[in-house]
Amino acid sequence: MSSDGMRGFQIMKALEKVRVRFAPSPTGHLHIGGLRTALFNYLFAKKHSGDFVLRIEDTDRARFVDDAQDKIYEALHYYKLTPDEGPREGGNYGPYEQSKRLDHYQQAAHHLIDSGHAYRCFCPENRLELLRKTAEKRGEIPKYDRKCANLSLENAKAMADNGESFVIRFKLDKQNVQFQDEVFGTVNQCIDESDPVLLKSDGFPTYHLANVIDDRKMEISHVIRGMEWLSSTGKHQILYRAFNWTPPKFVHLSLIMRTATKKLSKRDKDAFVAYYSDQLGALPEAVLNLMIRNGSGIRDFDADHFYSLQEMKEQFDLSLLGRRNLLLDHDSLQKYSRMAFKSADFESLYPRIVDLLKKDGKFEIPEKEHIRRIVSFLNSKEENFGFLSSLTSGEFNWFFSRPRSAQLLLDSHQNVDLKQIIKELLKLETCNSETLGEVATRHQLTLAKTMGIVRISLIGSKKGPPISELVEFFGMEECRKRLEIMLTLL
Numbered sequence: 001m002s003s004d005g006m007r008g009f010q011i012m013k014a015l016e017k018v019r020v021r022f023a024p025s026p027t028g029h030l031h032i033g034g035l036r037t038a039l040f041n042y043l044f045a046k047k048h049s050g051d052f053v054l055r056i057e058d059t060d061r062a063r064f065v066d067d068a069q070d071k072i073y074e075a076l077h078y079y080k081l082t083p084d085e086g087p088r089e090g091g092n093y094g095p096y097e098q099s100k101r102l103d104h105y106q107q108a109a110h111h112l113i114d115s116g117h118a119y120r121c122f123c124p125e126n127r128l129e130l131l132r133k134t135a136e137k138r139g140e141i142p143k144y145d146r147k148c149a150n151l152s153l154e155n156a157k158a159m160a161d162n163g164e165s166f167v168i169r170f171k172l173d174k175q176n177v178q179f180q181d182e183v184f185g186t187v188n189q190c191i192d193e194s195d196p197v198l199l200k201s202d203g204f205p206t207y208h209l210a211n212v213i214d215d216r217k218m219e220i221s222h223v224i225r226g227m228e229w230l231s232s233t234g235k236h237q238i239l240y241r242a243f244n245w246t247p248p249k250f251v252h253l254s255l256i257m258r259t260a261t262k263k264l265s266k267r268d269k270d271a272f273v274a275y276y277s278d279q280l281g282a283l284p285e286a287v288l289n290l291m292i293r294n295g296s297g298i299r300d301f302d303a304d305h306f307y308s309l310q311e312m313k314e315q316f317d318l319s320l321l322g323r324r325n326l327l328l329d330h331d332s333l334q335k336y337s338r339m340a341f342k343s344a345d346f347e348s349l350y351p352r353i354v355d356l357l358k359k360d361g362k363f364e365i366p367e368k369e370h371i372r373r374i375v376s377f378l379n380s381k382e383e384n385f386g387f388l389s390s391l392t393s394g395e396f397n398w399f400f401s402r403p404r405s406a407q408l409l410l411d412s413h414q415n416v417d418l419k420q421i422i423k424e425l426l427k428l429e430t431c432n433s434e435t436l437g438e439v440a441t442r443h444q445l446t447l448a449k450t451m452g453i454v455r456i457s458l459i460g461s462k463k464g465p466p467i468s469e470l471v472e473f474f475g476m477e478e479c480r481k482r483l484e485i486m487l488t489l490l
Contacts, residue, residue, distance in 0.1 A: 017221065018048040018050025018221050019045075019218065019219050020045050020050065022083070023054075023056075025060060025068075026072065028068060030071060031273070032256060032272060033256050035287070037253060038075075039288060040251075043313055053091070054089070056087055059206070059207070059210055075277075078277055078284050093219065101213075101214065102205075105209055106203060109199040112168075112243075120151070120168055120169075121168070121197075122159055123144075123147060123148060131143075141192065141194075144194045148169075149195070165201045167197045167198075167200055168197070169197055170208075170239070171195055172193055172235070176190050176191075177189050179234065179237050179250065180250070181230070181233070181251065182249055182319075183252055183254070183323060184227075184230065187230070189231070191234050193235070207232075208239065211236065212239045212240060220248050221249065222250075222318075223249070224253065225252060226255070230252045233250055253321065254323055256325070256326045256328055257327050259327065264328060278359070280387045281356055281390070285308065285344075286336040286337040286339070286340035288309060288312065289307055289336040290332055291326070292312065293332050294322065294324055294326050297316055297318065298312065298320065299320060306339040334386055336386075338384060338385065339386075341379075356388050356391065357392065360393070362392070363397075373473070374391075381465055382465070398459035403485060403489070405460070405489060408456055412452065412456070418453065420443075421443055421450070422453070423487070424439050424442070425439065425453075425454065426484065430471075431454065433447065433467075436454065454467055455467060458483075
Protein backbone atom coordinates (compact mmCIF):
# COMPACT_ATOMS: atom_id res chain seq x y z
CA MET A 1 0.00 0.00 0.00
CA SER A 2 1.34 3.45 -0.93
CA SER A 3 2.01 6.07 1.75
CA ASP A 4 -1.03 8.07 0.54
CA GLY A 5 -3.16 4.94 0.65
CA MET A 6 -1.95 4.10 4.13
CA ARG A 7 -2.72 7.63 5.32
CA GLY A 8 -6.22 7.39 3.86
CA PHE A 9 -6.73 4.06 5.62
CA GLN A 10 -5.53 5.56 8.92
CA ILE A 11 -7.88 8.53 8.52
CA MET A 12 -10.80 6.18 7.90
CA LYS A 13 -9.90 4.12 10.99
CA ALA A 14 -9.63 7.33 13.05
CA LEU A 15 -13.07 8.44 11.86
CA GLU A 16 -14.50 5.05 12.86
CA LYS A 17 -13.04 5.27 16.37
CA VAL A 18 -15.54 5.93 19.14
CA ARG A 19 -14.78 9.23 20.87
CA VAL A 20 -17.26 10.66 23.33
CA ARG A 21 -17.14 13.56 25.76
CA PHE A 22 -18.55 14.50 29.12
CA ALA A 23 -18.77 18.29 29.03
CA PRO A 24 -19.96 19.79 32.33
CA SER A 25 -19.98 23.48 33.15
CA PRO A 26 -18.12 24.47 36.36
CA THR A 27 -20.98 26.65 37.56
CA GLY A 28 -21.99 24.82 40.74
CA HIS A 29 -22.69 21.39 42.12
CA LEU A 30 -22.68 18.45 39.70
CA HIS A 31 -26.24 17.26 39.05
CA ILE A 32 -27.17 13.58 39.29
CA GLY A 33 -28.16 13.78 35.62
CA GLY A 34 -24.57 14.79 34.87
CA LEU A 35 -23.33 11.64 36.58
CA ARG A 36 -25.62 9.47 34.45
CA THR A 37 -24.43 11.27 31.31
CA ALA A 38 -20.81 10.66 32.32
CA LEU A 39 -21.58 7.00 33.06
CA PHE A 40 -23.20 6.28 29.69
CA ASN A 41 -20.44 8.11 27.80
CA TYR A 42 -17.85 6.10 29.74
CA LEU A 43 -19.62 2.75 29.21
CA PHE A 44 -20.04 3.32 25.48
CA ALA A 45 -16.40 4.36 25.05
CA LYS A 46 -15.05 1.41 27.02
CA LYS A 47 -17.35 -1.08 25.32
CA HIS A 48 -15.89 -0.06 21.95
CA SER A 49 -12.27 0.53 23.05
CA GLY A 50 -12.83 4.21 22.45
CA ASP A 51 -11.89 7.45 24.21
CA PHE A 52 -13.78 9.06 27.09
CA VAL A 53 -12.97 12.78 27.02
CA LEU A 54 -13.59 15.29 29.81
CA ARG A 55 -14.16 18.79 28.45
CA ILE A 56 -14.81 21.68 30.81
CA GLU A 57 -17.28 24.15 29.31
CA ASP A 58 -16.29 27.21 31.33
CA THR A 59 -17.36 30.04 29.04
CA ASP A 60 -20.11 31.31 31.37
CA ARG A 61 -17.76 33.51 33.39
CA ALA A 62 -20.58 35.15 35.38
CA ARG A 63 -21.54 31.81 36.94
CA PHE A 64 -18.06 30.30 37.13
CA VAL A 65 -17.25 28.60 40.47
CA ASP A 66 -13.56 28.31 41.35
CA ASP A 67 -13.52 24.79 42.80
CA ALA A 68 -16.21 23.29 40.59
CA GLN A 69 -13.68 21.56 38.32
CA ASP A 70 -12.07 19.96 41.38
CA LYS A 71 -15.49 18.67 42.43
CA ILE A 72 -16.11 17.25 38.96
CA TYR A 73 -12.83 15.36 39.10
CA GLU A 74 -13.60 14.16 42.64
CA ALA A 75 -16.93 12.75 41.45
CA LEU A 76 -15.43 10.99 38.42
CA HIS A 77 -12.69 9.54 40.62
CA TYR A 78 -15.20 8.38 43.26
CA TYR A 79 -17.27 6.57 40.64
CA LYS A 80 -14.17 5.28 38.78
CA LEU A 81 -15.20 6.97 35.52
CA THR A 82 -11.63 7.90 34.63
CA PRO A 83 -11.21 10.16 31.57
CA ASP A 84 -8.74 9.19 28.86
CA GLU A 85 -8.26 12.85 27.97
CA GLY A 86 -8.98 16.04 29.85
CA PRO A 87 -7.51 19.13 31.50
CA ARG A 88 -5.36 17.05 33.85
CA GLU A 89 -4.81 14.02 31.64
CA GLY A 90 -3.80 15.98 28.55
CA GLY A 91 -4.20 14.53 25.07
CA ASN A 92 -3.80 15.34 21.39
CA TYR A 93 -6.95 17.48 21.16
CA GLY A 94 -6.41 20.00 23.96
CA PRO A 95 -6.73 22.37 25.59
CA TYR A 96 -9.73 20.74 27.28
CA GLU A 97 -11.07 23.89 28.95
CA GLN A 98 -13.08 26.10 26.63
CA SER A 99 -11.71 29.30 28.19
CA LYS A 100 -8.32 28.26 26.76
CA ARG A 101 -9.70 27.65 23.25
CA LEU A 102 -10.94 31.16 22.43
CA ASP A 103 -8.84 31.41 19.26
CA HIS A 104 -10.69 28.39 17.82
CA TYR A 105 -14.09 30.04 18.32
CA GLN A 106 -12.98 33.44 17.04
CA GLN A 107 -11.54 31.91 13.88
CA ALA A 108 -14.72 29.90 13.33
CA ALA A 109 -17.01 32.88 13.91
CA HIS A 110 -15.05 35.04 11.46
CA HIS A 111 -15.12 32.20 8.94
CA LEU A 112 -18.92 32.30 9.13
CA ILE A 113 -18.85 36.08 8.56
CA ASP A 114 -16.70 35.62 5.47
CA SER A 115 -19.04 32.90 4.14
CA GLY A 116 -22.12 35.06 4.72
CA HIS A 117 -23.62 32.97 7.51
CA ALA A 118 -22.92 35.45 10.31
CA TYR A 119 -22.47 39.18 10.93
CA ARG A 120 -21.21 41.63 13.52
CA CYS A 121 -23.94 43.25 15.61
CA PHE A 122 -23.16 46.59 17.27
CA CYS A 123 -26.60 47.23 18.81
CA PRO A 124 -26.42 48.36 22.46
CA GLU A 125 -28.32 46.51 25.17
CA ASN A 126 -30.93 49.27 25.57
CA ARG A 127 -31.96 48.90 21.90
CA LEU A 128 -32.22 45.10 22.25
CA GLU A 129 -34.33 45.53 25.39
CA LEU A 130 -36.66 47.89 23.51
CA LEU A 131 -37.06 45.28 20.74
CA ARG A 132 -37.91 42.63 23.36
CA LYS A 133 -40.53 44.77 25.07
CA THR A 134 -42.13 45.80 21.76
CA ALA A 135 -42.43 42.14 20.69
CA GLU A 136 -43.92 41.15 24.05
CA LYS A 137 -46.55 43.90 23.79
CA ARG A 138 -47.55 42.52 20.40
CA GLY A 139 -47.61 38.95 21.72
CA GLU A 140 -44.78 37.97 19.37
CA ILE A 141 -41.60 35.94 19.89
CA PRO A 142 -38.83 38.47 20.61
CA LYS A 143 -36.43 38.56 17.65
CA TYR A 144 -33.52 40.70 16.63
CA ASP A 145 -34.53 42.80 13.61
CA ARG A 146 -31.23 42.24 11.75
CA LYS A 147 -30.41 45.93 11.59
CA CYS A 148 -26.68 45.20 11.66
CA ALA A 149 -27.00 42.42 9.07
CA ASN A 150 -27.49 45.19 6.55
CA LEU A 151 -24.05 46.67 7.23
CA SER A 152 -21.50 45.95 4.54
CA LEU A 153 -18.55 43.77 5.51
CA GLU A 154 -16.25 46.75 5.01
CA ASN A 155 -18.28 49.11 7.23
CA ALA A 156 -18.71 46.48 9.97
CA LYS A 157 -14.97 45.73 9.95
CA ALA A 158 -14.13 49.43 10.09
CA MET A 159 -16.43 49.90 13.09
CA ALA A 160 -14.83 46.93 14.82
CA ASP A 161 -11.33 48.21 14.04
CA ASN A 162 -12.40 51.55 15.50
CA GLY A 163 -13.02 49.84 18.84
CA GLU A 164 -16.82 49.68 18.78
CA SER A 165 -18.20 46.81 20.88
CA PHE A 166 -19.93 44.05 18.97
CA VAL A 167 -21.16 40.47 19.11
CA ILE A 168 -21.25 38.02 16.24
CA ARG A 169 -24.70 36.70 15.31
CA PHE A 170 -25.62 33.70 13.17
CA LYS A 171 -28.17 34.23 10.40
CA LEU A 172 -30.93 31.85 11.40
CA ASP A 173 -33.85 31.86 8.97
CA LYS A 174 -37.08 30.10 9.84
CA GLN A 175 -36.77 26.52 8.62
CA ASN A 176 -37.67 22.91 9.27
CA VAL A 177 -34.82 20.64 10.32
CA GLN A 178 -34.81 16.87 10.39
CA PHE A 179 -32.15 14.79 12.08
CA GLN A 180 -31.67 11.31 13.46
CA ASP A 181 -31.30 10.61 17.18
CA GLU A 182 -30.14 7.17 18.31
CA VAL A 183 -32.80 7.08 21.05
CA PHE A 184 -35.69 9.21 19.76
CA GLY A 185 -35.42 8.27 16.08
CA THR A 186 -36.25 10.80 13.39
CA VAL A 187 -36.74 14.23 14.95
CA ASN A 188 -38.38 17.13 13.12
CA GLN A 189 -37.98 20.66 14.47
CA CYS A 190 -39.25 24.00 13.23
CA ILE A 191 -36.54 26.54 13.97
CA ASP A 192 -38.11 29.97 14.35
CA GLU A 193 -35.84 32.03 16.57
CA SER A 194 -33.90 35.25 16.71
CA ASP A 195 -30.44 35.25 15.18
CA PRO A 196 -28.42 33.73 18.04
CA VAL A 197 -25.22 35.26 19.36
CA LEU A 198 -22.24 33.02 18.60
CA LEU A 199 -19.46 35.17 20.00
CA LYS A 200 -19.98 37.63 22.84
CA SER A 201 -18.40 41.07 23.05
CA ASP A 202 -15.78 39.78 25.51
CA GLY A 203 -14.54 37.26 22.94
CA PHE A 204 -16.12 34.26 24.68
CA PRO A 205 -18.39 31.95 22.67
CA THR A 206 -21.93 30.96 23.52
CA TYR A 207 -22.75 27.30 24.12
CA HIS A 208 -23.94 26.63 20.59
CA LEU A 209 -20.77 27.72 18.79
CA ALA A 210 -18.32 26.26 21.31
CA ASN A 211 -20.19 22.96 21.38
CA VAL A 212 -20.11 22.47 17.61
CA ILE A 213 -16.52 23.66 17.16
CA ASP A 214 -15.11 21.50 19.96
CA ASP A 215 -16.99 18.36 18.96
CA ARG A 216 -15.57 18.78 15.45
CA LYS A 217 -12.03 19.69 16.52
CA MET A 218 -11.91 16.85 19.07
CA GLU A 219 -13.30 14.36 16.52
CA ILE A 220 -16.23 13.38 18.73
CA SER A 221 -18.09 10.50 17.10
CA HIS A 222 -21.17 10.41 19.36
CA VAL A 223 -22.72 13.19 21.42
CA ILE A 224 -24.39 11.51 24.41
CA ARG A 225 -26.20 14.04 26.58
CA GLY A 226 -29.44 14.75 28.44
CA MET A 227 -32.62 15.26 26.45
CA GLU A 228 -32.84 18.86 27.68
CA TRP A 229 -30.42 19.55 24.82
CA LEU A 230 -32.62 17.87 22.20
CA SER A 231 -34.35 21.17 21.45
CA SER A 232 -30.98 22.77 20.60
CA THR A 233 -29.87 20.01 18.26
CA GLY A 234 -31.74 21.33 15.24
CA LYS A 235 -29.87 24.62 15.60
CA HIS A 236 -26.60 22.70 15.85
CA GLN A 237 -27.44 20.82 12.65
CA ILE A 238 -27.77 24.16 10.86
CA LEU A 239 -24.40 25.27 12.21
CA TYR A 240 -22.76 22.06 11.00
CA ARG A 241 -24.28 22.68 7.59
CA ALA A 242 -22.94 26.25 7.54
CA PHE A 243 -19.43 24.90 8.11
CA ASN A 244 -20.05 22.11 5.57
CA TRP A 245 -19.26 19.52 8.24
CA THR A 246 -20.82 16.11 8.90
CA PRO A 247 -22.29 16.16 12.42
CA PRO A 248 -21.58 13.40 14.94
CA LYS A 249 -24.28 10.94 15.93
CA PHE A 250 -26.63 12.24 18.61
CA VAL A 251 -27.84 10.27 21.61
CA HIS A 252 -30.22 12.03 23.98
CA LEU A 253 -30.90 10.41 27.34
CA SER A 254 -34.34 10.40 28.93
CA LEU A 255 -35.06 12.55 31.97
CA ILE A 256 -34.48 11.66 35.61
CA MET A 257 -37.77 12.26 37.42
CA ARG A 258 -38.94 12.51 41.02
CA THR A 259 -42.25 10.81 40.15
CA ALA A 260 -43.93 9.85 36.90
CA THR A 261 -45.18 13.44 36.53
CA LYS A 262 -42.76 15.54 38.60
CA LYS A 263 -39.26 16.57 37.58
CA LEU A 264 -36.33 16.80 39.96
CA SER A 265 -36.01 20.26 41.46
CA LYS A 266 -32.71 22.06 42.05
CA ARG A 267 -33.97 22.48 45.61
CA ASP A 268 -33.90 18.69 46.09
CA LYS A 269 -30.72 17.69 47.89
CA ASP A 270 -30.66 14.31 46.17
CA ALA A 271 -30.57 16.04 42.79
CA PHE A 272 -26.85 16.55 43.29
CA VAL A 273 -24.04 14.00 43.20
CA ALA A 274 -22.29 15.18 46.38
CA TYR A 275 -25.34 14.26 48.49
CA TYR A 276 -24.87 10.55 47.83
CA SER A 277 -21.22 10.36 48.84
CA ASP A 278 -20.92 13.17 51.41
CA GLN A 279 -24.25 12.94 53.25
CA LEU A 280 -25.58 9.43 52.63
CA GLY A 281 -22.28 7.65 52.39
CA ALA A 282 -23.71 5.57 49.55
CA LEU A 283 -21.11 3.37 47.89
CA PRO A 284 -20.41 4.38 44.27
CA GLU A 285 -21.54 1.04 42.83
CA ALA A 286 -24.95 1.49 44.49
CA VAL A 287 -25.52 4.88 42.83
CA LEU A 288 -24.36 3.58 39.44
CA ASN A 289 -26.84 0.69 39.71
CA LEU A 290 -29.54 3.25 40.48
CA MET A 291 -28.63 5.02 37.22
CA ILE A 292 -29.41 1.87 35.20
CA ARG A 293 -32.33 0.58 37.27
CA ASN A 294 -34.82 0.86 34.40
CA GLY A 295 -32.59 -1.41 32.31
CA SER A 296 -31.78 1.28 29.78
CA GLY A 297 -28.69 0.39 27.77
CA ILE A 298 -27.93 -2.92 29.50
CA ARG A 299 -28.23 -6.16 27.50
CA ASP A 300 -30.24 -8.92 29.23
CA PHE A 301 -30.91 -6.62 32.18
CA ASP A 302 -31.83 -8.35 35.46
CA ALA A 303 -33.48 -6.03 38.01
CA ASP A 304 -32.40 -8.30 40.88
CA HIS A 305 -28.76 -8.46 39.85
CA PHE A 306 -26.15 -6.10 41.29
CA TYR A 307 -23.91 -4.97 38.44
CA SER A 308 -20.23 -4.22 38.80
CA LEU A 309 -18.84 -1.44 36.62
CA GLN A 310 -17.04 -4.10 34.59
CA GLU A 311 -20.32 -5.91 33.93
CA MET A 312 -21.95 -2.65 32.90
CA LYS A 313 -19.16 -2.08 30.37
CA GLU A 314 -19.43 -5.58 28.97
CA GLN A 315 -23.23 -5.55 28.65
CA PHE A 316 -23.73 -1.95 27.52
CA ASP A 317 -25.59 -1.62 24.23
CA LEU A 318 -26.38 1.84 22.86
CA SER A 319 -29.27 0.47 20.81
CA LEU A 320 -31.04 -0.55 24.04
CA LEU A 321 -31.21 2.97 25.46
CA GLY A 322 -34.90 3.63 26.02
CA ARG A 323 -37.13 6.68 26.06
CA ARG A 324 -38.69 5.82 29.42
CA ASN A 325 -37.74 8.33 32.10
CA LEU A 326 -35.70 7.16 35.10
CA LEU A 327 -37.43 7.54 38.47
CA LEU A 328 -35.10 8.48 41.32
CA ASP A 329 -36.42 5.92 43.78
CA HIS A 330 -35.03 5.95 47.33
CA ASP A 331 -36.18 2.38 48.06
CA SER A 332 -34.17 1.15 45.07
CA LEU A 333 -31.15 3.10 46.27
CA GLN A 334 -31.44 1.44 49.68
CA LYS A 335 -31.64 -1.97 48.02
CA TYR A 336 -28.59 -1.30 45.87
CA SER A 337 -26.72 0.13 48.86
CA ARG A 338 -27.29 -3.07 50.84
CA MET A 339 -26.12 -5.12 47.87
CA ALA A 340 -23.08 -2.87 47.37
CA PHE A 341 -22.00 -3.21 50.99
CA LYS A 342 -22.44 -6.99 50.93
CA SER A 343 -20.40 -7.36 47.75
CA ALA A 344 -17.60 -4.93 48.72
CA ASP A 345 -14.33 -6.29 50.05
CA PHE A 346 -12.91 -4.86 53.25
CA GLU A 347 -9.88 -3.24 51.61
CA SER A 348 -12.16 -1.09 49.45
CA LEU A 349 -14.45 -0.20 52.37
CA TYR A 350 -11.69 0.66 54.83
CA PRO A 351 -10.44 3.92 53.22
CA ARG A 352 -14.03 5.09 52.66
CA ILE A 353 -14.90 4.59 56.33
CA VAL A 354 -11.71 6.32 57.47
CA ASP A 355 -12.39 9.22 55.10
CA LEU A 356 -15.93 9.50 56.47
CA LEU A 357 -14.62 9.62 60.06
CA LYS A 358 -12.07 12.29 59.13
CA LYS A 359 -14.66 14.47 57.42
CA ASP A 360 -17.03 14.14 60.37
CA GLY A 361 -14.29 15.14 62.79
CA LYS A 362 -16.06 13.96 65.96
CA PHE A 363 -14.43 10.54 66.22
CA GLU A 364 -10.95 9.21 66.73
CA ILE A 365 -9.75 6.93 63.95
CA PRO A 366 -9.57 3.41 65.45
CA GLU A 367 -7.13 0.70 64.48
CA LYS A 368 -7.75 -1.06 61.18
CA GLU A 369 -8.65 -4.33 62.92
CA HIS A 370 -11.42 -2.61 64.87
CA ILE A 371 -12.95 -1.37 61.61
CA ARG A 372 -12.57 -4.87 60.16
CA ARG A 373 -14.60 -6.24 63.08
CA ILE A 374 -17.27 -3.57 62.48
CA VAL A 375 -17.60 -4.51 58.82
CA SER A 376 -17.76 -8.21 59.74
CA PHE A 377 -20.46 -7.49 62.35
CA LEU A 378 -22.55 -5.46 59.89
CA ASN A 379 -22.27 -8.11 57.20
CA SER A 380 -23.32 -10.94 59.49
CA LYS A 381 -25.83 -9.20 61.79
CA GLU A 382 -27.32 -6.20 59.94
CA GLU A 383 -28.83 -7.26 56.63
CA ASN A 384 -30.34 -3.80 56.00
CA PHE A 385 -27.11 -1.84 56.42
CA GLY A 386 -26.07 0.10 53.33
CA PHE A 387 -25.31 3.78 53.96
CA LEU A 388 -21.93 4.47 55.58
CA SER A 389 -23.23 7.76 57.01
CA SER A 390 -25.12 5.79 59.68
CA LEU A 391 -21.71 4.99 61.18
CA THR A 392 -21.16 8.64 62.10
CA SER A 393 -24.54 10.36 62.16
CA GLY A 394 -26.98 7.48 62.41
CA GLU A 395 -27.89 4.46 64.46
CA PHE A 396 -24.45 2.85 64.34
CA ASN A 397 -22.25 5.69 65.64
CA TRP A 398 -21.79 3.68 68.86
CA PHE A 399 -19.14 1.69 67.03
CA PHE A 400 -16.85 4.70 67.38
CA SER A 401 -18.09 6.42 70.55
CA ARG A 402 -19.24 5.75 74.07
CA PRO A 403 -22.35 7.31 75.67
CA ARG A 404 -21.83 10.95 76.64
CA SER A 405 -25.08 11.60 78.50
CA ALA A 406 -27.37 9.80 80.93
CA GLN A 407 -30.43 11.86 80.02
CA LEU A 408 -32.06 9.24 77.80
CA LEU A 409 -31.60 6.63 80.53
CA LEU A 410 -33.05 8.91 83.20
CA ASP A 411 -36.02 9.95 81.03
CA SER A 412 -36.95 6.41 80.04
CA HIS A 413 -36.40 4.75 83.45
CA GLN A 414 -37.88 7.02 86.08
CA ASN A 415 -38.44 5.78 89.65
CA VAL A 416 -35.73 3.16 89.13
CA ASP A 417 -32.55 2.88 91.18
CA LEU A 418 -30.31 3.09 88.12
CA LYS A 419 -27.06 3.49 90.03
CA GLN A 420 -27.65 0.35 92.04
CA ILE A 421 -28.68 -1.64 88.99
CA ILE A 422 -25.56 -0.61 87.04
CA LYS A 423 -23.37 -1.47 90.05
CA GLU A 424 -24.88 -4.95 90.01
CA LEU A 425 -24.41 -5.21 86.25
CA LEU A 426 -20.73 -4.39 86.71
CA LYS A 427 -20.33 -7.43 88.92
CA LEU A 428 -21.64 -9.88 86.32
CA GLU A 429 -19.16 -12.33 84.81
CA THR A 430 -21.40 -12.80 81.79
CA CYS A 431 -24.26 -10.75 80.42
CA ASN A 432 -27.12 -12.85 79.07
CA SER A 433 -30.85 -13.28 79.54
CA GLU A 434 -30.31 -15.51 82.59
CA THR A 435 -28.00 -13.17 84.55
CA LEU A 436 -29.97 -10.10 83.50
CA GLY A 437 -33.18 -11.86 84.55
CA GLU A 438 -31.77 -12.26 88.06
CA VAL A 439 -31.03 -8.51 88.24
CA ALA A 440 -34.52 -7.76 86.93
CA THR A 441 -36.15 -9.97 89.58
CA ARG A 442 -34.23 -8.33 92.43
CA HIS A 443 -35.44 -4.90 91.33
CA GLN A 444 -38.94 -5.98 90.35
CA LEU A 445 -38.39 -5.07 86.70
CA THR A 446 -39.21 -6.93 83.52
CA LEU A 447 -36.36 -8.51 81.61
CA ALA A 448 -37.11 -6.18 78.69
CA LYS A 449 -36.83 -3.13 80.96
CA THR A 450 -33.50 -4.33 82.31
CA MET A 451 -32.20 -5.02 78.83
CA GLY A 452 -33.24 -1.48 77.91
CA ILE A 453 -31.02 -0.15 80.71
CA VAL A 454 -28.10 -2.22 79.43
CA ARG A 455 -28.63 -1.17 75.80
CA ILE A 456 -28.76 2.57 76.57
CA SER A 457 -25.70 2.22 78.83
CA LEU A 458 -23.75 0.45 76.10
CA ILE A 459 -24.75 2.34 72.94
CA GLY A 460 -26.77 5.38 74.10
CA SER A 461 -29.91 4.33 72.24
CA LYS A 462 -33.16 2.47 72.89
CA LYS A 463 -32.84 0.77 69.51
CA GLY A 464 -30.05 -1.47 68.37
CA PRO A 465 -28.88 -5.05 68.06
CA PRO A 466 -29.80 -7.67 70.66
CA ILE A 467 -27.82 -7.48 73.91
CA SER A 468 -26.17 -10.82 73.13
CA GLU A 469 -24.77 -9.41 69.87
CA LEU A 470 -23.54 -6.24 71.56
CA VAL A 471 -21.77 -8.26 74.26
CA GLU A 472 -20.28 -10.51 71.60
CA PHE A 473 -18.96 -7.52 69.69
CA PHE A 474 -17.68 -5.45 72.63
CA GLY A 475 -16.56 -8.20 74.98
CA MET A 476 -17.22 -7.97 78.72
CA GLU A 477 -14.25 -5.67 79.38
CA GLU A 478 -15.54 -2.95 77.03
CA CYS A 479 -19.09 -3.48 78.31
CA ARG A 480 -17.89 -2.77 81.87
CA LYS A 481 -16.08 0.37 80.72
CA ARG A 482 -19.27 1.67 79.16
CA LEU A 483 -21.32 0.81 82.23
CA GLU A 484 -18.78 2.62 84.40
CA ILE A 485 -19.04 5.71 82.19
CA MET A 486 -22.82 5.65 82.48
CA LEU A 487 -22.55 5.31 86.27
CA THR A 488 -20.40 8.47 86.45
CA LEU A 489 -22.88 10.31 84.21
CA LEU A 490 -25.87 9.55 86.44
